[in-house]
Amino acid sequence: MIDYHPYDVRISGERDINVRNMARIEEACKGKDTIRFITMGDSQRWYDETEEFVAVVNRRTDIDFVIHGGDSSDFGLTDEFLWQRDIMNGLQVPWVMLIGNHDCLGTGEETYNALYGDPNFSFIAGRIKFLCLNTNALEFDYSRPIPDFEFIAREMTSRSDEFDKTVVAMHVRPFCDDFNNNVAYVFQRYLKEFPALQFCTAAHEHKQFEMDLFEDGIMYYMSDCMKNRNFYLFTITPNGYDYEVVYF
Numbered sequence: 001m002i003d004y005h006p007y008d009v010r011i012s013g014e015r016d017i018n019v020r021n022m023a024r025i026e027e028a029c030k031g032k033d034t035i036r037f038i039t040m041g042d043s044q045r046w047y048d049e050t051e052e053f054v055a056v057v058n059r060r061t062d063i064d065f066v067i068h069g070g071d072s073s074d075f076g077l078t079d080e081f082l083w084q085r086d087i088m089n090g091l092q093v094p095w096v097m098l099i100g101n102h103d104c105l106g107t108g109e110e111t112y113n114a115l116y117g118d119p120n121f122s123f124i125a126g127r128i129k130f131l132c133l134n135t136n137a138l139e140f141d142y143s144r145p146i147p148d149f150e151f152i153a154r155e156m157t158s159r160s161d162e163f164d165k166t167v168v169a170m171h172v173r174p175f176c177d178d179f180n181n182n183v184a185y186v187f188q189r190y191l192k193e194f195p196a197l198q199f200c201t202a203a204h205e206h207k208q209f210e211m212d213l214f215e216d217g218i219m220y221y222m223s224d225c226m227k228n229r230n231f232y233l234f235t236i237t238p239n240g241y242d243y244e245v246v247y248f
Contacts, residue, residue, distance in 0.1 A: 006075075006077045006078065006079065006106075007076070007077065007078060007106045007107040008078055008107075009078055009107050009110050009111050009114065010078060011078070011082070011111070011114045011115065012082070013082065013085070013086070014085065014089065014115075015114055015115055016115075016116070016117055017085065017089075017096075017097065017115055017116050017117075018096045018097060018116045018117045018121055019117050021065070021094035021095055021096055022094075022096060022121070022123035024065075024094040025064065025065045025094045025096075025123055025125050026123055026124055026125065028064060028065075028094070029064055029065075029124075029125040029126045030126075031126075032064075032125075032126045033126060033127075033237070033238050034126075034235065034236065034237045034238075035064055035125050035126045035128055035235070035236045036062055036063055036064050036233065036234065036235045036236075037063065037064050037065050037066065037067060037125070037233075037234055038057065038063060038065075038066045038067065038231050038232065038233055038234075038246075039066075039067045039069060039169065039201045039203075039221065039223050039231065039232045039234065040053065040066065040067075040068060040069065040203075040223050040224075040226065040231040040232070041068060041069025041070055041071060041098075041100070041171070041202075041203025041204070041223040041224075041225070041226075042069070042070070042071040042100070042203050042204065042206055042223070042224075042225035042226060043068070043071070043072055043084055043087075043088075043225070043226040044071050044072060044073055044074035044080065044084075044100075044102055045074055045227070046225065046226040046227045047083060047084075047087065049226040049227060049229055050084065050087050050088070050226050051087055051090070052229065052248060053226060053229070053231065053248065054087060054088065054090045054091050056246075056248040057091055057092075057093065058090070058091065058092050063093050063233075064093065064125060065093050065094045065095060065096070065125065066088075066091060066093060066094075066095040066096075067095070067096055067098070067130070067132070067169050067201065068088065068095060068096065068097045068098060069098050069100070069169065069170075069171055069201065069202060069203030069204070069223050070097070070098040070099050070100025070101075070103060070136075070171035070203055070204070071100030071101065071102045071103060071171065071203065071204065072084035072085070072088075072097060072100070072103060073100075073102055073103050073105075073108055073111075074102055075102070075105055075106060075108075076102065076103060076104065076105030076106035076107060076108025076109075076111070077106065077108075078107070078111050081103075081108070081111045081112065081115055082115075085115055096116075096121075096123070096132065097112075097115075097116045098119070098132055098133075098134075098169060098170065098171050098203075099112050099116075099119040099134050099136065099171065100136065100171040100172075100203065100204065101136040101138070101139050101171065101172060101178045101204065103136075104136050104139035104140070105139070119133075119134035120132070120133055120134055120148050120151045122155050122158070124159060124162050124163050126236075127162065127163050127164045127165065128163060128164075128165045128166065128167060128198070128236060129155070129159070129162075129163040129165070129166045129167070129194070129195075130166075130167050130168075130169060131152070131155055131166060131167070131168045131169070131191075131194070132168075132169045132170070133147055133148070133151075133152070133168065133169070133170045134146055134147070134148070134170075134171075135147055135170040135171055135172045135173075135178070135179055135180075135202075136171060136172055136178050137172075137178060137179060137180035138177065138178040138179075138180075139178060142180060146180060147170075147180070147183070147187055149183075149186075149187075149190060152190050152191075153190065155194075156193055156194055160195075163195065164195055164196060165195060165196040165197075165198055165236065166191075166194035166195055166196060166197045166198065167197075167198050167199060167200070167201070167236075168191055168194075168197070168199075168200040168201070169200070169201045169202075170200065170201070170202050171202060171203050171204050172202060172204045173200070173202035173204070173213065173220050173222060174187060174188065174213055174214075174220075175213060176202075176204060176205065178204070185214070188213075188214050188216070188218070191218070192216070192218065197218060198236060198241055199218065199219045199220070199221060199241070200218065200219070200220045200221070201220070201221050201222075201223065201232070202220060202221070202222050202223070203222065203223045203225075204222070205222055206224065206225040206227070206228075207222070207224055207225075207228075208222065208223060208224035208228070208230060208232075208245055209222050210222065221234075221243065229247060229248050230245055230246060230247045230248070231245070231246055231248075232244075232245060232246075233245075233246050
């Protein structure tokens, strides 16, 4: 009988999802020399397709975890976050959620923080550090340090004895509209200081493609939106990495 304001940030059910699932990932991947994971993103609007994605992943037994590249909401509405959380919670493997530009609208940032925690975070799977960043500078009118170089610099040495390789995940890639392109080249220089940077992942543009953005050998892999029913599947081994685009 009562409907609350759509931006009310009334959170029911599970919170702190990233923290809990990062612990699951680290425990499950401890000692592994081969890591297989999925990147996808932009599930806003496409609830049926995201449910299909979950079903497809659950039929596999070779996936360690899933990285959602952000934009689980369209307008930053509290219910959008909750609906998408509940769908993604159907995954049998742990998953983490990045913050997207649409997730910053209205009270979306507050809802994201309540559900997932800090939008800048990292975890270690096997001996690979996964650095996950908020790169949605335009949504904050450049009023905050986004990307947060202090956080990035700390992560270079934090738990340094536990990782030998690095993967960086973000929602908006450099040279795209929401990124602070005044610092794009500085950003890349920081990332390349991490041990054995393998590649970077992003979402946001609602199409799947890959590009050596800085022509320095570091590939960026951009995930499609869920409307188009596909995702990246990466495998990192001691000898390098490979990937495929899986359609469903």
